[in-house]
Amino acid sequence: MLDTVRQIETPEGVSLRLHAAGATVRAHAWLIDFGLRAVAACLLLAVLGMLGAAGAGIGMLVLFAAYWIYGVVCEVWMDGQTVGKRVMNLRVVNADGTPVTLLPSVIRNLLRTVDGLPGIYGIGLVCCLIDPHSRRIGDIVAGTMVVHVLQRGALAQVPNEAPEPPSTPLRLEEQEALVAFAERGRNLHEARQRELGDLLEPLTGRMGNAGLRKLLAHANWLLGRT
Amino acid sequence: MKQERFVALHDAGWSEVEGWMRGSGRKAWSSALAERGLDFPSQYRRICQHLAMARARGYSHEVTDRLQRIVDQGHRLLYRPPAPRWHRVGEFIVAGFPRLVRREWKAMAIAAALLYVPTIACLVMIHFRPDVASMIFSGQALDRFEQMYNPARDKIGRTSGTDVAMFGFYVLNNVGIAFRTFAAGLFFGIGAIYVLVTNGIMFGGIAGHLDAIGYGGPFWRFVAAHSSFELTAIVIAGGAGLRLGYTLLAPGRMRRGDALREAGGVGAQLVLGAFLMLVIAAFIEAFWSSVAAFPDVVKFGSAALLWLLVIVWLMFGGRGRRSGD
Numbered sequence: 001m002l003d004t005v006r007q008i009e010t011p012e013g014v015s016l017r018l019h020a021a022g023a024t025v026r027a028h029a030w031l032i033d034f035g036l037r038a039v040a041a042c043l044l045l046a047v048l049g050m051l052g053a054a055g056a057g058i059g060m061l062v063l064f065a066a067y068w069i070y071g072v073v074c075e076v077w078m079d080g081q082t083v084g085k086r087v088m089n090l091r092v093v094n095a096d097g098t099p100v101t102l103l104p105s106v107i108r109n110l111l112r113t114v115d116g117l118p119g120i121y122g123i124g125l126v127c128c129l130i131d132p133h134s135r136r137i138g139d140i141v142a143g144t145m146v147v148h149v150l151q152r153g154a155l156a157q158v159p160n161e162a163p164e165p166p167s168t169p170l171r172l173e174e175q176e177a178l179v180a181f182a183e184r185g186r187n188l189h190e191a192r193q194r195e196l197g198d199l200l201e202p203l204t205g206r207m208g209n210a211g212l213r214k215l216l217a218h219a220n221w222l223l224g225r226t
Numbered sequence: 227m228k229q230e231r232f233v234a235l236h237d238a239g240w241s242e243v244e245g246w247m248r249g250s251g252r253k254a255w256s257s258a259l260a261e262r263g264l265d266f267p268s269q270y271r272r273i274c275q276h277l278a279m280a281r282a283r284g285y286s287h288e289v290t291d292r293l294q295r296i297v298d299q300g301h302r303l304l305y306r307p308p309a310p311r312w313h314r315v316g317e318f319i320v321a322g323f324p325r326l327v328r329r330e331w332k333a334m335a336i337a338a339a340l341l342y343v344p345t346i347a348c349l350v351m352i353h354f355r356p357d358v359a360s361m362i363f364s365g366q367a368l369d370r371f372e373q374m375y376n377p378a379r380d381k382i383g384r385t386s387g388t389d390v391a392m393f394g395f396y397v398l399n400n401v402g403i404a405f406r407t408f409a410a411g412l413f414f415g416i417g418a419i420y421v422l423v424t425n426g427i428m429f430g431g432i433a434g435h436l437d438a439i440g441y442g443g444p445f446w447r448f449v450a451a452h453s454s455f456e457l458t459a460i461v462i463a464g465g466a467g468l469r470l471g472y473t474l475l476a477p478g479r480m481r482r483g484d485a486l487r488e489a490g491g492v493g494a495q496l497v498l499g500a501f502l503m504l505v506i507a508a509f510i511e512a513f514w515s516s517v518a519a520f521p522d523v524v525k526f527g528s529a530a531l532l533w534l535l536v537i538v539w540l541m542f543g544g545r546g547r548r549s550g551d
Contacts, residue, residue: 010301012274053388060394101307106494113409141490156288172284179286224228
């Protein structure tokens with residue numbers, strides 16, 4: 001429940017990380033899609049209404065498309081994203097992490113009728129909360145899941161400081177933690193930075209800002225700067 | 227190798243691939259590949275190796291996260307399933323779908339029995355006891371049926387609406403029912419059984435009642451042609467739903483999840499075929515069945531041809547030589 005990341009080993013021997021999307025974001029995406037379809041259908045019906053009885057027939061085809069076909073067409077031809085999912089940065093993927101294909105998409109959209117019961121997505125919600133990858137029944141039968149599309153953040157740089165080797169050799173995890181702190185420490189306010197830095201007093205031999213600078217110097221050395 | 231040096235060595239290559247993938251997202255994959263040739267797979271695999279090295283050497287998150295993003299995106303691009311091919315559609319209709327229906331003949335037979343046994347039972351019952359019809363339908367509904375199939379009308383099977391309007395209505399209504407029948411089959415088949423049996427009772431009830439009051443002629447003239455595609459499609463969608471529900475109950479020698487995924491794949495193909503059949507049925511129903519002017523020979527002759535077409539198609543389509551796969 002806590003860790004929603006699913007790891008898949010690729011043929012290259014590295015692992016993909018799929019971040020399962022929970023019920024709330026998916027509900028948002030669904031609402032956006034729903035609104036979009038409702039508005040589009042209303043506009044089209046209003047125009048078709050002027051055509052008389054034949055217009056009503058075409059109008060019903062429009063309703064049919066909006067209800068049953070919209071999801072499949074979007075998912076298959078827009079890389080697993082309906083408009084709502086694109087806005088919310090979600091994507092439907094097959095079990096191997098590739099964008100969803102036709103048959104799985106058909107299955108998951110047909111079984112929406114089951115997930116939708118009772119009321120608004122009752123079964124789907126319960127299933128989504130129980131499943132470790134937040135899949136609804138349609139996703140389980142289709143073998144798909146909905147994942148977050150990760151956005152690329154700006155790269156954080158370690159501030160420059162004259163490099164200095166640590167007084168005692170550090171283990172790999174300790175090195176990683178130290179560099180991560182140097183990269184992201186600036187996101188914390190200064191008192192908190194100092195507080196964290198003071199925990200490493202045995203390593204740096206200093207307290208406060210001097211200790212922080214010393215840590216940065218070690219991080220610079222670990223990164224291989226000269 | 228220290229992290230900074232590693233990044234300095236490879237940064238240019240990573241940036242180039244990142245930039246290219248960002249651009250190719252919008253372009254069609256084939257044109258993107260043509261422009262890139264065979265470079266991309268080897269470049270991608272080199273980056274995978276960089277990621278593995280970065281992990282093993284304990285480089286910071288800024289490096290591993292960036293490489294992870296490139297790998298995620300590259301994987302999607304490189305192992306992207308082929309786009310749907312249109313010639314496969316024709317192949318599926320002519321050969322694949324009939325083959326699938328025959329392979330799942332047990333489910334189809336049960337679904338057919340669930341639909342036709344109540345139909346015939348109702349027909350026979352109302353033939354001998356006409357008052358049974360008023361137990362099945364309300365008086366209002368019976369009135370409406372009698373209006374729809376009144377022999378004096380020039381359009382049968384409807385009280386109002388033009389051909390196009392009725393076509394839209396039939397698609398929205400009938401295809402929706404077929405889709406729901408399949409989906410509801412997941413509840414251990416109960417949903418599919420319910421839909422099949424109630425449709426059978428309805429159909430048999432209407433037919434029996436109209437026959438009893440002497441409106442049988444227009445009714446059979448109306449349903450004979452399009453029922454070939456429509457009833458068969460309902461049976462197929464129901465059968466697909468039954469198979470889904472049965473798989474949930476008795477997955478056989480597979481794990482339940484795997485068995486369900488397989489049944490879902492088979493079911494989706496069957497439902498796609500049924501969808502096509504129902505669109506054809508709606509077309510016939512709206513533009514051909516409703517015309518009352520043709521003589522009986524034309525009406526029933528065309529109906530017999532359509533039934534023959536459906537039966538031959540489903541029994542013999544795709545037999546013999548397997549092409550392609």
